[in-house]
Amino acid sequence: MSPTPVKKQVLLNELFYFKEMNALPEVKMLIIIPAYNEEENLPGVIEDLKDHLDEIDMNHIVIIDDGSIDQTTEVAKSLGATVITFPYNLGIGGAVQTGFLYAAQNDYEIVLRCDGDGQHRADQISRLIEPVLTGRxxxxxxxxxxxxxxxxxxxxxxxxxxLFSVINSVIIGQKITDSTSGFRAYNRKAIKFLAKHYPQDYPEPEALVILKKNGFRLAEVPVEMRQRMRGKSSITFFSALYYMIKVCFAVFMGMFKY
Amino acid sequence: MEYSVNIFRIQVIAIVASLILIAAIVSLIRKHRLREEYSLLLLGGGVAVIIFSVWRQLLDKIAHAIGIAYPPSMLFIVMLLVGVLIFLHLSVTVSELKEQNKRLTQEVSLLKQRIEQHLKQALLQQEAGG
Known part of the structure; x- marks a missing residue:
């Protein structure tokens, strides 16, 4: 399957405030970047976003420092982003959920969630948000x-x-090829919902289950990703087994949660 | 004769141990170091041991009624069940606390961010004004 061509007109200039472009509504978008010890990667991530989103307002990028022990908060602040700092390590789920809380409190219409390690490419963003923007x-x-x-x-x-993708697909009854991907876009309805309910550890696959269960429409789009720039993934070999068991169980239980 | 003396001795030990447990729980509640809701199961367990110690035939009767050949083993099962119940209760409590703690952390962090933003704006206005 070949990737769909990027729509330039959606991409550049006014990604943050669309004004009658392609009859798209005016949209307020927030970028959520959870970061745990990402002082080395953040400048590159922000640089990438700036390169591909013209006239980007740094206030609309919220970086959530999940109790890092390095200079993540200082680096993020120096880059001009909105920074929310936890006093201790709460976990990725709690960090991302805080982003949704911020988005809900400040009335954002779209949330783009990407990682702080640079594997999610800014030039793919337009492709990602297009189905949400058009309301499909x-x-x-x-x-x-x-x-x-x-x-x-x-x-x-x-x-x-x-494995998760197959399990996930079976449980939600829709084919998902990359259920652990954190590179996602959400509309206002989903933002409000996730501000209230967001899974804690390794939340991506489970989030799909609770979203689907609550009637949200999901879609996958092809995106290209990069390898991590620097530093190590938060998932180590030793936690892999726990990860698998926990996620399988959580995804399974997600079916029965309210 | 020897047999009944031994039984009497273990009865006294069980009663004394239960009384000590109950006294410890009551004392902890009085000092506000234990909330009532978490003490009820333990108190119930202590009282049950006293009842069975004083009225030994009760244990035999209940065990016989539900088909347990060796009455003391019923005591173990009941104790184990009470222990598991307390454990479950505590796990639920810890989960609740964790959820509330997470919420608090998120709210505090959001508030902190908002305060910093206001301070920054105020500073900018001050600079622009003077």
Whole structure:
């Protein structure tokens, strides 16, 4: 499957405030970046966003420092982003949920969620938000497995991702190829919902289950990703087993939660 | 004769141990170090041990009624069940606390961000004004 061509007109200039472009409504978008010890990667991530989104207002990028022990908060502030700092490490789910709380409190219409390690590329954002912008779906997931490029992901992780995707697909009754992808776009309805309910550890696959269960429309779009710039992934080999068991169980239980 | 003396001795030990447990719980509640809702199961367990110690035939009767051949083993099962119940209760409590703690952390962090933003704006206005 070849990736759909990027729509330039959606991309540049006024991504943050669309004004009658392609009859698209005026949209207020927030970018959520959870960061745990990402002082080395953040400047590159922000640089990338600036390169691809013209006239980007840094206030609309919120970086959530999940109790980092390095200079993540200071670096994020010096880059001009809105920074929310936790006094201790709350976990990725709590961090992302805080982003949704911020978005809901400040009345954002679209949330774009991307990682702080640089693997999510800013030039893919337009493709990601397009289905949400046009109102066709509530949640868009960027899938690296829908493009014809092989990724050099570690063997065990690759298996894990595939396994979760299959389990996830079966449970929600919709084909998902990259259920652990955190590169996603959400509309206002989803923002409000997730501000209240967001899973804690390794939340991406479980979030899909609770979203689907509550009637949200999901769609995947092909996106290209990068390898991590620097530093290590938060998922180590030793936590992989726990990760698999926990996520499988959480995804399974997600079916029965209110 | 020897047999009944031993039984009497263990009865006294069980009663004394239960009384000590109950006294410890009551004392903890009085000092506000234990909330009532978390003490009820333990208190119930202590009272049950006293009742069974004083009225030994009760244990035999209940065990016989539900088909347990060896009455003391019923005591173990009941104790184990009470222990598991307390454990479950505590796990629920910890989960609740964790959720509330998360919410508090998020709210505090959001408030902190908002205060910093207001301070920054005020500073900018001051600079522009003077």
């Amino acid at each position: 779906v509530d949640v868009v997931i960027g899938s690296r497995f829908l493009v014809e490029k092989s990724y050099d992901t570690p063997f065990l992780r690759n298996i894990g991702i595939k």
